Amino acid sequence: MAPPPLADRLLRFFCAPHRLEEVQGDLHEEFAYQVEQIGERRARWRYWRDVLGFIKPPTGWSFAIKRKSEAYSTTHLINPVMIRNYLKIAFRSLTKNKAYSFINISGLAVGMTVALLIGLWVYDELTFNTYHENYGRIAQVMNQRTVNGEILTNHGVSIPLRKELQSQYGTDFKNILLASWTTRHILTFGNTKLTKMGNFMSPETPELLTLKMLKGSRSGLQEPSSILLSESVAKALFGSVNPLNKLVKIDNQLAVKVTGVYEDLPYNSDFQELLFIAPWDLYVSSTGWVKQAQDENEWAQNSFQIFVQLAEKATMEAVSEKIRQIQRGKGDKDEDKFNRELTLYPMSRWHLYSDWTNGINAGGRIEFVWLFGIIGLFVLTLACINFMNLSTARSEKRAKEIGIRKAIGSRRRQLISQFFSESFLVVGIASVLALLLAQLSLPFFNDVASKKMIIPWVSPFFWAFGLGFCLLTGILAGSYPALYLSSFQPIKVLKGTLLGIGNRRMAVIPRKVLVVLQFTVSVTLIVGTIVVYRQILHAKNRPIGYNREGLIMMRIYTPDIHDHFDAVHDELVKTGTVVSIAESQGPPTDIWSMNTGFNWKGKDPSLQTEFVTVGVSHDYGKTVGWKFSAGRDFSRTFSTDSSGIVINKAAVKFMGLKQPIGEAVLWNDRRFNVIGVVDDMLMSSPYEPVKQAVYFIQRRSAPFVTIRINPTASATQALQAIETVFKKYSPSSPFNYDFVDTEYALKFATEERIGTLASFFAILAIFISCLGLFGLASFMAEQRTKEIGIRKVLGASVLNVWGLLSKDFVLLVLIAFAIASPIAYYFLDNWLQKYDYRTDISWWIFAASGAGALLVTLLTISFQSIKAALMNPVKSLRSE
Template identity: 60%
Template sequence: MIRNYFKIAWRNLARSKTYAAINIGGLTAGMTVAMLIGLWIYDECSYNKYHSNYPRIARIMQQQTLNGEVNTGSNVPAPLFKELQNNFEADFSHVVITSWLQRHVLAYRGSSFTKPGNFMSAGAAEMLSLKMIKGSASGLKDPATILLSASTAKAVFKHADPLDKMMKINKDLDVKVVGVYRDIPYNSEFHELAFIAPFDLFVSSTDWVKEAVKNSEWGNSSFQILVQLSKDNHLASVANKIRDIKLRNADENELKFKPQILLQPMSRWHLYSEWINGHNVGGRIQFVWLFGVIGVFVLLLACINFMNLSTARSQKRAKEVGIRKAIGSMRMQLVGQLFSESFLVVLIAFCISLVLARLVLPTFNAVADKQMLIPWQDPVFLVSGLAFGLLTGLVAGSYPALYLSSFQPVKALKGKWTPLGLRATLPRKILVVLQFTVSITLIIGTVIVYKQILHAKNRPVGYNRQGLVTMLVNGQDIHQHFDAVLDDLVKTGSVTSLATSAMPPTEVFSANVGFDWKGKDPGLQSKFATIGISHDFGKTVGWEFRAGRDFSKTFSSDSAGFVVNESAVKFMGFGGKDLNTVIGETITWDGKPFKIIGVIKDMIMESPFEPVKKSIFFIHPQGGRFITARLRPGAGASAALTNMETVFKKYTPDSPFNYQFVDQEYALKFAAEERISKLAAVFSALAILISCLGLFGIASFTAEQRTKEIGIRKVLGASVANLWQLLSTDFVILVAVSCLLAMPIAWYVMHSWLEKYAYHTRISGWIFAAACLGTLAITLVTVSYQAIRTAMLNPVKSLQGE
């Protein structure tokens, strides 16, 4: 019986090739989108699960209250590590202190490579359950050792065995390779971890770290701490125990910030990373929900097409249903027959969509910044795919099967049954309105996301990004010969200026407290971004001054001077409208006086969607690890970089020449929003395509049903324009209703989305008008082909059967 069902279903498809193609094409597009989004959601939700201790790993976080606002971050003080180790040993299997991921130079026998890595205390590899290929993770207990990822080991040692080989970190730290671990997958927080070195090595080789550990500096929150809970403990109870550790140990300066220690489980690191005023408000989980809803709706649009075309063509199936019922078919048998047709269409569409998903997955990965693969051999995937296909078939076929099987055989066989009444057409109209409401909402949302990106990109950045290059340098070779390096670079004609800084122009690594000034409210808590620079930094990046001057080597007093941004001046309450009155004001930092010598426009160094931090620039006595160069205008970038590499290699031959263009680094700050915009644009286009496919099918069937009516109207004098209007009006009205429904929905959703950005665009009325008019135009184009084709038929042929 089932075999006969499918045989009849195949014949029906073969008999109506156009409608079959529309149904299969729409379902293929919808299922492909749903598959890709499903893979993306699975990848997001499986983040960090590579680590087998995933359920019990957490990171220590710290909350501090500043002027009534609670700030939450994963940066914590070094003494907390020993406190947790010594006093809470029963609560944790592992407690690991770690530096932040940074790029370092790894050197071996004259070859050098710049790789990202961390300095971590013993137990890190075991806690992260790294898959060791060679050696042992326990080797990190020796401070002069290193673990390498498989790809890093291959890059450095080629085909030689790396175990027990000696190499250098940053030119001056000798370490022995004690282990090689398998590369960590891309969907892990640690996927960039090319090497792990002992934290004790970091302490012994870095003065400020040594001071922070030796002096138990509770006010220096420059580290990370990861923990693994022991099996008999629960996160909530342990978090309650350690909450007030810093309150019990910190000095008076720290106590006024009311510090609290938190535990955030690894399961929430990726999807719930955003905190506002002490509350975990979400993060990427909103994208999971967003794309999940889009995937469901796009697939639903394709299912609606199937429902609409099946019910629209029900008159052709009426006599078939009547005959089957007259000869004894039960309604459930008819339902089974009709469902078999929907399952056959879904099966064909599912097979095609699998092929399409495989073909477009590389492009989708590039846009979504993923490294996903289709898990063909995973039984869960196969079962999920089967369930997905069955569910789609049930959704798509349910309404047509129930609708068609409800026909009364007597009326159907006598020809008295008609599908043109309101009762028959109203459900189809509702479904069409739903389709276009979803499509228009997606279009409006896509345009607003793109407008928000442009709004942030057009925001004044306070300096000139074009022609700026930054380099991370390790060691003191460049700093010791800085003037000679600059002189050689200028002679090449490629560079006009050079400067050092503690951080690149596109990042802020440190913020400090302990500032005081005349007229400061005693209850005001101050925290400023503090950026150490060389004298020519402002000249190199192109600061825009509002008052005062830049640092100068001519004035030795500038070593005790500050250049501040407008946000800092506003916060301190200096100057009013005349910023020149700020010049010469004294700010004390931990009791040491500094004079303000200049005020610059706010320089965007972090997110262009957020307010600029209150920033203070000062002369760094030892220079920073970052060098920024201004390329000479008109000099070719390729030739300039070649000349720079030659000069740098002259003074630091053992270090690789690595650089980043500042404008490209700044552009990366828009990456997340641009990915949303591109994906939403693709999904919106597919939603419109699927909706128009359905509209085209319904318009074709409607025109076919009204062929004789059109012939009579032409005989009575109706023009082609009159007939086109007659056949198009109903569809235009449905899309217009969709526009009226989509506009408030889109406004509410996008207004809520924009509110999370402190610096955001306005929602303009032209976006709604353009989306609606564009959709109406597409609708007219879709419907007009069939309307005009039918209107131009010879009425003699249309009426020859009468």
């Protein structure tokens, strides 16, 4: 119903413009209330009376509003006194109800802590690589090949590509640089020897990465025998001495001069491990096979990296399309069968979009950003739900207070302000606790998430965001209680009819919905945690084709060990701590080389061949523990083994060989004979199919040594013996080693991190939900004290009373379980689809999750239920 339009026009004429909206809103609200109470006709007369009471004739051109009463003027104006009174009342309410206050504050504090930690993590992920000023214009050139209908994308490209890009599309690029791979190298100065991660790169690298130089300049790599060191490496090598112009040796072979020191790159940069940079030309001049790869026809040697910085007017999409076909017709004709193409991979996508599927760059860590962002929002929402539930549950106690305050002139917006002040006070206290909890738990969180995050205490942006976050949380937590409680009608409240049976039932429905929402989230997180850990366990139990127990591997940087390999082998075996030792081109836990050019009898001419190729010494199979399904291992007694190969079962299947032993295989026109077939040796991801592999005798120096420790000897004794022998033959190299089982375990790091964080958040979600349940159970027990007393007098047992108070909550958890199960199944099934080797989602996972949630619920509410059931009925009924 609309108020009288003439009265409204009169009000607009006489009322001051800056007060019109406020006064008119109040009168309209009062009119709507009067229509409901006394009917429209009488309400219109009262509306006229109120309008005439608020205005007075104009004096000149100034207009004023006549105050209806002193109460109206003091309660309608937002002023410091009123705010202070609101906070004072809110504080008294908190101290009066200590148990509810503790539940609200602790729940919100935990929820805000989780949201803060996840917020820091998400910010760290989204700002990855932004340390580099050219972040938006840097890209890596990626190589794409179509192998048997599938487009494979990798980082490796050839050296001649750089010259081709410069000659044909030089105007589209500001910088084009070549780089090796960031690997460990030995840095030596005097008696100090360090093994650090570094790279050989073009002189433009410091400019492209916008390194912050602490000493020297970005042009330091222009000198052919120079090196740039990170701040931490320079300090480790030289201490407080100025490192400029000092001579350092790389891998005990290359003498270089320090021409600059740059600030350590941050942990959230893909170049975080770039601890030193040496000139690309030095790499070429000191490495024979790299010098060979510089030939303009060596387009098949895709063992290098190219990074580019686009020119100002060039766009990533346009340049990527221009260079796509640049490799066509270059080099070996057989390579053209793979339909080779190039694409630019922007730095802005390196970290969050690292997955390539059939030539399309989509997915990666961005999925985790969304996942944990949603979890953080849900956990905070659970805490806000507790506040809403407990506030509305206590509405009966506050109903008369609200009715009296409305009867003496309080307006609804005034009551809303009061309830919001209580919400903001709780959020303010909780936010202080949340900051403290976040600071205390940050080391643990960094360790689990593999981060180096800090809380930016001095950042104005952090405090502005934090204030906005608190306001948003306060509004979220206090909105429903404020709107719900302020809507009580004073006549019904004071008559005692507001919370009759019908109204009471309607009042609990929103609380039940919120409890269901809480446990839906909790059950979903529990199911997700179990599935993640089952997937990890499923992959860990996968056969790996060799025995990694007691196996260590070492990266060799100098030829000393290779040149004296037989002597090293004999001395180590004589110690009794080592069973065997072997060399290989790559580590047992990774693929370092893939090659094409294979042919055999009966091969389908259209089949494109690409094999993992691993050069090994004779004792490699014995050392790693190969399991032969056919044929034999390499042996020094057979001179023909120099042209023999061992293949895995995946290769037999790929080649379609029925009798592989003795089969002739041509590799780039060189003939090899299959002498053995081994079980698939898992070298790449444990979640992917094993690739077809070929093992052959490697004659030249290999970069890896693998050693099998005698199971009867202790690891400490074995390592001491190995170090003694290695120091004897390579005294200038530091003794560094890795256990193969430790390196293999790193393949599960990402999934284990997800599982640990998911379980951590699931526990906190259940904790917050149980806090709310505990408060609601306490309130229900208090509300039904007299009913329980009567039931006990009439003969009800403790079990009867416990069932009475528990059944409603049990039903809500069962409803939540029914909602959570299909939701969890849908998202987890989609997550598992990205793994070729994956577990299944069994029914018992949902049953166990539901039973666990139900058990936790019963334990939570049983304390209050049993406490109420054991209460003396005489005390409960004394007031009657």
